[in-house]
Amino acid sequence: xxxxxxxxxxxxxxxxxxxxxxxxxxxxxxxxxxxxxxxxxxxxxxxxxxxxxxxxxxxxxxxxxxxxxxxxxxxxxxxxxxxxxxxxxxxxxxxxxxxxxxxxxxxxxxxxxxxxxxxxxxxxxxxxxxxxxxxxxxxxxxxxxxxxxxxxxxxxxxxxxxxxxxx
Numbered sequence: 311x312x313x314x315x316x317x318x319x320x321x322x323x324x325x326x327x328x329x330x331x332x333x334x335x336x337x338x339x340x341x342x343x344x345x346x347x348x349x350x351x352x353x354x355x356x357x358x359x360x361x362x363x364x365x366x367x368x369x370x371x372x373x374x375x376x377x378x379x380x381x382x383x384x385x386x387x388x389x390x391x392x393x394x395x396x397x398x399x400x401x402x403x404x405x406x407x408x409x410x411x412x413x414x415x416x417x418x419x420x421x422x423x424x425x426x427x428x429x430x431x432x433x434x435x436x437x438x439x440x441x442x443x444x445x446x447x448x449x450x451x452x453x454x455x456x457x458x459x460x461x462x463x464x465x466x467x468x469x470x471x472x473x474x475x476x477x
Contacts, residue, residue: 323381327373327377337381341381344387345386358449359461360445360462360463361463363375363463363465364466364467371423371466372423375392375421375463388418388419388461390415390417390419391418392463393418394421395420395421395422397423401437409447412444413458415460416457416460417460418460419460419462421463425438426466426470429470429471436474445462
């Protein structure tokens, strides 16, 4: 009908998150923020778009990551399917990746699960530090646009993650 707004089909994806109104609100806010920056960015530079999901085993971190993937795809934030890497495979996977490999993931999401297993308690370099170093170089890449590098979603147990980020 004339003058009646069509429903946002992407919001149907978020309706699958039951009882987590705060998570739904944050996902919507992130999408709105990213889309606003994408529209208003004169040079297309990728904003800080990375996400950290913390929770004990069985709390739905994988489920939320998949919902974010679907929602962001419907909203036009990402154009590719999510690549998932578990901590058990991360070091071997990361050893083979070049800057061009990460650029090939651009326009999509890289989901790293169980990152608490990649964090060491000592002061040595953790396997996840290598990724953080690369992510820092993405921020200074003046040739990079919105879709040059992937959005990183990391998920893991909060105790180790909190210790790592608070050091």
